[in-house]
Structures are given as structure tokens and as C-alpha cells.
Amino acid sequence: xxxxxxxxxxxxxxxxxxxxxxxxxxxxxxxxxxxxxxxxxxxxxxxxxxxxxxxxxxxxxxxxxxxxxxxxxxxxxxxxxxxxxxxxxxxxxxxxxxxxxxxxxxxxxxx
Amino acid sequence: xxxxxxxxxxxxxxxxxxxxxxxxxxxxxxxxxxxxxxxxxxxxxxxxxxxxxxxxxxxxxxxxxxxxxxxxxxxxxxxxxxxxxxxxxxxxxxxxxxxxxxxxxxxxxxxxxxxxxxxxxxxxxxxxxxxxxxxxxxxxxxxxxxxxxxxxxxxxxxxxxxxxxxxxxxxxxxxxxxxxxxxxxxxxxxxxxxxxxxxxxxxxxxxxxxxxxxxxxxxxxxxxxxxxxxxxxxxxxxxxxxxxx
Numbered sequence: 001x002x003x004x005x006x007x008x009x010x011x012x013x014x015x016x017x018x019x020x021x022x023x024x025x026x027x028x029x030x031x032x033x034x035x036x037x038x039x040x041x042x043x044x045x046x047x048x049x050x051x052x053x054x055x056x057x058x059x060x061x062x063x064x065x066x067x068x069x070x071x072x073x074x075x076x077x078x079x080x081x082x083x084x085x086x087x088x089x090x091x092x093x094x095x096x097x098x099x100x101x102x103x104x105x106x107x108x109x110x111x
Numbered sequence: 112x113x114x115x116x117x118x119x120x121x122x123x124x125x126x127x128x129x130x131x132x133x134x135x136x137x138x139x140x141x142x143x144x145x146x147x148x149x150x151x152x153x154x155x156x157x158x159x160x161x162x163x164x165x166x167x168x169x170x171x172x173x174x175x176x177x178x179x180x181x182x183x184x185x186x187x188x189x190x191x192x193x194x195x196x197x198x199x200x201x202x203x204x205x206x207x208x209x210x211x212x213x214x215x216x217x218x219x220x221x222x223x224x225x226x227x228x229x230x231x232x233x234x235x236x237x238x239x240x241x242x243x244x245x246x247x248x249x250x251x252x253x254x255x256x257x258x259x260x261x262x263x264x265x266x267x268x269x270x271x272x273x274x275x276x277x278x279x280x281x282x283x284x285x286x287x288x289x290x291x292x293x294x295x296x297x298x299x300x301x302x303x304x305x306x307x308x309x310x311x312x313x314x315x316x317x318x319x320x321x322x323x324x325x326x327x328x329x330x331x332x333x334x335x336x337x338x339x340x341x342x343x344x345x346x347x348x349x350x351x352x353x354x355x356x
Contacts, residue, residue: 004155011185012158015175015192016165022196024222026203027210035204042341043205044238046333047231048306049313050198051297053332054227056314057321058290064321074287081291085298092133094295095140095288102291106284 073111077102119256123249127256130236134228135260137292139268144286145169146272147279153180156273163269167223167262170326171195194325201333202230208240209233209254212247221251224258226265231296232257305343309336 021028035043059078060066081098085091105111118124149159154176166172171192178188203222210218225233233254241247272279279285301307313336320328 004157007185008154008158008179009161011175011179011188012162012165014185014189015162015171016167018189018192018196019166019168019171020219020223022193022203023199023225024203024219025200027207027218027222028215030211030215034208038341041344042337043201044234045306045309045337045340046201046205047234048297048300049309049333049336050201050227050329051231051293051300052310052313052336053198053317053329055290055293055297057317057328061318061321066318073284074290077287077291078294081294082298085295089299090133091292091295091299092136094298095137095291098291098294099288102284102287106287 071109071111073102073105073109076105115255117248118252119259121249121252123253124256124259127232127236127253127258128260129256130232131228131257131260134232134292134296135264137289137295138228138261139264140285140287141169141289141292142265142268143272143279144281144289145172146269146274147276147281148173148272149176150273150276151281152176159273160270163266163273166192167265168192168196168199168226169265174326191325194327197327197330198227198333199225199230201330202227205234206230209237209247209250213251221254221258224262225254226261228292228296229254229257229261231300235300305340305347308343309340312336312339 055078059074077098080101081094084097085094087093146159146163149162149172150156154162158179162172166175174191174195175188178191202225206222206225210221213221233250236253237250241250297310301310313332316332316335317328320331322328323331
């Protein structure tokens, strides 16, 4: 376990400011302006695109490389989760059933 | 914010909390593994707790930890944190019309607390910004309810992770629960054909561009998917009534 030094604390405070600035970036200034209509329409695709961009590499890649192996617990966990969602429209069940498929394969078989 | 009585007494606050609850285990699993990662990579318990309480951004924490431990220059760490957070800059553009009626410090507070899932659930619930004072109050209260559950489950699980770091083996892969949570939300959003196109395009783009530094592949994937779907929209025969746009 490391020791605490002031420099690290200062950087952590700086990172907190970065969080605020990044997440408030376009509504910090109160100058009136508005987005063109096409851009507003386009942003409706941003949430789902962001999720896919985060999720897909986490499921199909290992340390930055595509994994063409079918012995990968994440693939089955992810599919089970998606099926569970479409079955009951419930995110909690998605997590529970996905993990119920993932954990035995991952811990038990080492996939 | 949830400190304001008019917000936390509003029925939309409870609705916001209720809709975030099913995600809480996923957020918690993720927070837990972030807490574990901080301590296991050599940060002190005090630093890890401080980082959990202040930074409140899993991906930028995970990116900053190795740099902090290696003693990289401060500006490099902060710039890395910002780049990893660039997707939130895109989200803030989307959130702007929902926020501008609030005073500055409340906007900053909401911005600070609006993580991936709060943003996604909020814009799913309210495809359009409110036009009357009542609608705006309800939307703000809903967002505050979302944020309260998201913040609470993330922070508490992260702190548990920091304390119990040496008892939780990372090789179990508990963090996968966080990914499953995102998969559930993703399915809930995939309501139109073009959104499915956005999933495919963004997923492939994020894998292809994975070698980009600082998780810029995510921002690139969002940009490509948004632009492509916008240009494909004109070929849609007709937008069915009631779909968000």
C-alpha cells in the first residue's frame, strides 16, 4: 500500500475539476445560442452509440485485440443478458442471468 | 439538486430513483472493482477514498491510476482524464437545453453528477426539454432522483472495494456485471432500426479504432454513428408518430 503525498492529492482535486468541466462543458456559459436542428436530431443517436462503443470492445476484445475464441465466458454472458432483457424488459434480471451464465463459465471452466 | 426540497419532494424524484434502482447492482459491481483497482495498483487508502469521493468518474479514474502511480506530470494526468471524459462533453451538448433554466452552480452540480447511465436514462425518459416551468421542475427532479441512486450505489460500492481490496480477487470478473447493466440499457434504447444501425456502427468503429490513445475510440465511434444515422434518416420512409427525435 502506498503512502499519501500532497502532489497526489492536488492531482486528484484537479481530476475532480476535470470531471465537472467535461460534464458541464456546453452548459457552463449562459450566452444564448442553440444547436442547428439537424445536430439536435443527430444527438438522439449519441446515447446508444456511446453505450455500444463502451460495451462491444469490452465483450469481444482482450487487451486491445479481437478474440476469435468461442471459449469466452463474456460472449455467452452478454447474449444471456440481452435475451433476458428482451424476455422481461428488466435490467436487474439482465445482470443476474448474465452473471449466472458468465460466472460458472469464467470461474469454473476458466473461459 | 437533491438538496432542494422542491426537488426531492417532487413525484418525479421518486420516479427517477425507481428507474435507476434496477441498474444499481451493475453500477455497484463496477464501483467495487474500481475501488479494488485503486488500492491494488498502489494508491494509499486515503488517496483512494479521496479519489472515489471527488473524481466520481470510473473511466478517468482507471486511466489516471497508472499515471499517478508512475508519477507522470500533472498536466498529462489531467489531460488524459479530460480526453477519457470527452464523451461527457458530447452528452453536455445534448443536455444543454434541459439545463439552461438553472442557475450556474446548479448546472455545474448536475453536470458533475450526470454520469453515463443518468444521461442515458434521463434522455430516454424526456426526449424533449420541458417548455413550461412545471415540466422543467419535473425533469430536474427526475434527474436528481436518477443521480441520487447512481451516486449512492457507485460511491458506497467503491468505498467497500477500497476497504476490502485484498479480499476481492479481480480474476473473478465481477466487473462484468457493469457491462451487463449497460447491455440492458442498450437493449432498452434500441427502439428503431436506425438506432440498431447506430449500435452496429459504433460497436465496430470502437473495435477498429481501439488502438487510438486515451479511449478516443469511443468518441470517434459516437461521431461516426451519429453522422451516419443522420445521413441515413432521409431514406426512412416516414417517422412513425410518437418516436423521439
